Amino acid sequence: MFQKNKTQETTKNGQTLPSAYRPISLLPIFSKLFEKLFLKRLVPIFESQNIIPSHQFGFRPFHSTIHQCLHIVDIISSSLEQKQYCGAAFLDVEQAFDRVWHPGLLYKLKKILPSTYYLILQSYLKDRYSVVCQKDKLSGYIRINASVPQGSVLGPLLYLIYTADIPTHPSTHMATFADDICILTSNPELSLVSHNLQQHLNNLQQWCKKWRIVINQSKSVHITFSLRRGSCPPITFDNIPIPPASCVRYLGLYIDKRVTWNPHTRLKRIDLNRKFGMLRNLLHRRSKLSLVNKLTIYNMILKPTWTYGIELWGSARKSNIDRIQSFQSKTLRTILDAPWFRGFIWVLRRYKLKFGTCCKLDHSTTSQTCKKKQIKDRSDKLYGGNGANSQAVMSAPVDAI
Structure with missing residues (x-):
C-alpha cells in the first residue's frame, strides 16, 4: 500500500x-x-x-523564506558598511526531489x-x-528507482537528511532553503572573494558528483555586491562558468548589487498591474460586488504581492516606495469609487478603513506613523513579537528565532 x-x-x-x-x-x-x-x-x-x-531554513518550524532573506541581506549589508566586496553564488538543484x-x-x-x-x-x-x-x-x-515523493509527508524531511552533509567552507557563508543554495563571502580584495567562492564550489562539485546531485547551471548566477565599481573574476562549477548578474531573484525578492530594492519595487509594480488588469471587472467602480468582497479580493490577492518582504525593502528610498504607493492609492480609489483628486488619508478616514487593510507607504510626515506601524507589525511577527534586538536576531538567525 x-x-x-x-x-x-x-x-x-x-x-x-x-x-x-x-x-x-x-x-x-x-x-x-x-x-x-x-x-x-x-x-x-x-x-x-x-x-x-x-543554514538550512527549508521545511523547518519557525524558519521562513523571510528569515533566510534577512540572514543573507544582513551579511551583504555588513560587507557594504565595511566597504568590502561581497561575492555570492546562487545555485539551483535540478529536479531535486526527483533525483534523490x-x-x-x-x-x-x-x-x-x-x-x-x-x-x-x-x-x-x-x-x-x-x-x-x-x-x-x-x-x-x-517503477520508481529514485526520488522522494513530492506531496508526501516524509518527502521534505528525507530530502533534508540527504543533503544535510553538504560541504561548507571556513571563508564563506552558506544559506540553503530546501534546494536553493546560496554561498557568500566578503573581502576587500576581489581576487580573494573569487578564490574563496571557487574553493567552496570545487568542494561542492565533488560532493554533488558523489551523491548524484545535478546543479542546473542555466538557473545559477554569480553576483558581486558592492558600492564600488568592479566585479569578481569569473567562477566556474564543474569547469563551466557561472553567468554574472547585476540583480538576482532569491525566494521571491529581487536583490540588486547595491541593495537599493529598485528592481524589486519596479518588477512588483509590473506584477501588480498585471494582476489588477485580470481583476478589473470585479474591482471596477461599476462592479456589482459589495465593498466587503472587493476589499477581500484586494487583501487576498493584491496586498500579499507588495507586502511580502516589506520588512526588508520597506527601508528603500522614497522614489522606490512611491511605485507601490501610487498603485495602492489608485486601486483603492477605484474600489471605493472615491474622487481621483482625494488623498490617501482622506480615503482612509472617509471609509473608516484600518491601517491593517491598507497602509500608506510613502515617507511624508502625515503618513509616517502608518508606514512605521505596518513595518513594525510585520517585523514583530518576524522576530516572534518578543522585542528582541534586530541586530542580534540577524547575526544569529537560527538560534535567536
Whole structure:
C-alpha cells in the first residue's frame, strides 16, 4: 500500500514545456496518516543529533523564506558598511526531489536511525510504483528507482537528511532553503572573494558528483555586491562558468548589487498591474460586488504581492516606495469609487478603513506613523513579537528565532 501512489502532473508558473511539469504524489489517506505518525517519531531523533545544519531554513518550524532573506541581506549589508566586496553564488538543484539516490539516502539513514526505523524507511523507498493521472486517464504502473515523493509527508524531511552533509567552507557563508543554495563571502580584495567562492564550489562539485546531485547551471548566477565599481573574476562549477548578474531573484525578492530594492519595487509594480488588469471587472467602480468582497479580493490577492518582504525593502528610498504607493492609492480609489483628486488619508478616514487593510507607504510626515506601524507589525511577527534586538536576531538567525 505504501509503495504505490497516484501522480498528478502540474506545471510550474503555467509553462507548457515538458521540463516545467512537476510530479505531485497523491497518497492514500491511510498512507498519509502513517507518515504523519512516523514523522513525529523521526523528528526528535534528528533534532537530538543536530543532523540538519543551521543554514538550512527549508521545511523547518519557525524558519521562513523571510528569515533566510534577512540572514543573507544582513551579511551583504555588513560587507557594504565595511566597504568590502561581497561575492555570492546562487545555485539551483535540478529536479531535486526527483533525483534523490535511494542507496545513498539509505546509507545515510542507516548511520542515524535505529534498525527498526531504518527497515521501515527501507521498505517505504524500495519497490515504489506510481501511476500517472492525466484528466480521467491512468497510465500503467511505473517503477520508481529514485526520488522522494513530492506531496508526501516524509518527502521534505528525507530530502533534508540527504543533503544535510553538504560541504561548507571556513571563508564563506552558506544559506540553503530546501534546494536553493546560496554561498557568500566578503573581502576587500576581489581576487580573494573569487578564490574563496571557487574553493567552496570545487568542494561542492565533488560532493554533488558523489551523491548524484545535478546543479542546473542555466538557473545559477554569480553576483558581486558592492558600492564600488568592479566585479569578481569569473567562477566556474564543474569547469563551466557561472553567468554574472547585476540583480538576482532569491525566494521571491529581487536583490540588486547595491541593495537599493529598485528592481524589486519596479518588477512588483509590473506584477501588480498585471494582476489588477485580470481583476478589473470585479474591482471596477461599476462592479456589482459589495465593498466587503472587493476589499477581500484586494487583501487576498493584491496586498500579499507588495507586502511580502516589506520588512526588508520597506527601508528603500522614497522614489522606490512611491511605485507601490501610487498603485495602492489608485486601486483603492477605484474600489471605493472615491474622487481621483482625494488623498490617501482622506480615503482612509472617509471609509473608516484600518491601517491593517491598507497602509500608506510613502515617507511624508502625515503618513509616517502608518508606514512605521505596518513595518513594525510585520517585523514583530518576524522576530516572534518578543522585542528582541534586530541586530542580534540577524547575526544569529537560527538560534535567536
